[in-house]
Amino acid sequence: MTYSCLIVDDEPMARKLMEQYVAKVPYLQLVQSCASPLLAIEVLQQHAVDILFLDINMPEITGLTLLKILRKKPLVVLTTAYSEYALEGYELDVADYLLKPITFERFLKSVEKVTARLHGVSVPAVPPAEAREEGLPYVFVKDGTKLVKVMMNDILYIEGLKDYVGITTKSKKIVTLQTMKALEAELPEHRFIRIHNSYIVAYDAIAAIERDKVQIGDVFLPVSESYRRAFKEFVEKHQVRG
Structure with missing residues (x-):
C-alpha cells in the first residue's frame, strides 16, 4: 500500500x-x-x-x-x-x-x-x-478534552493504571488516557527510569534506594527483578556524572 x-x-x-x-x-x-x-x-x-x-x-x-x-x-x-x-x-x-x-x-x-x-x-x-531535548522543559498530556502542561522538574513518578497513566507531580496527580510505553518514549532517558512494569520514576525525586524498592517522598515503590539490573546501572551512571 x-x-x-x-x-x-x-x-x-x-x-x-x-x-x-x-x-x-x-x-x-x-x-x-x-x-x-x-x-x-x-x-x-x-x-x-x-x-x-x-x-x-x-x-x-x-x-x-x-x-x-x-x-x-x-x-x-x-x-x-x-x-x-x-x-x-x-x-x-x-x-x-x-x-x-x-x-x-x-x-x-x-x-x-x-x-x-x-x-x-x-x-x-x-x-x-x-x-524537549532541545530545550522544552515540559510535556503536554491529555486530561479529558484538554492538553495539560506538566513540567519535567515537577514529575515525581508515573504509574500505569491499565488503559490510563497516573502522573504524580510535586503538587497534584494527573490521570491521562495513554499507555506507559507511549509516555516513556517521550521522556528524556537521562532523567527518568522504569523500575517496574507499573512505575517510572524521576531520578532527582528519589530520596532513598533499597534492594527492592525506592522512596519518593513518603511513598515506597517496588523495583521488580526484571528492571533491577538496568536501574542499578542507571544509578551508577548518574553517580559517575555527579
Missing part, C-alpha cells in the same frame, strides 16, 4: 531534503513539493493526499493558518525550527511534530506513526522528545 504526500516549505533546501527522505521510503508517493501554502491549497483541491509535511513560518500565510482554513485535511506532520509552536500544533490535531534539522531516522519514525494512525491506531498527542 502506498501513501500520497505533499511537502510545503518555503525553503528550497528544506524541501529538497524532505523530497529525498520521501523518495527513500518505498510506500510513500510524492504528489508535489510546494514553496507556498497558497499553491498547496490548489494541489489539495485537485489531489487526494494522505500525509502533509508542513512548515510553519512561511510568507503570505503560515502553516498553522493553512491548517485552520482547510476544510478537509490530510494527516499533518509539522516541520519547523521553532519548538514553541508545539502546543498550538497539537491543538489542531497534527499527527506529529518534526523539529529541524530533521534526521532521516526521526522522519521514518514519524512516517511510521502517521501510517499507523491512517490504519486507525491512536497515537499520544504530546510534543516529540526531540523538541
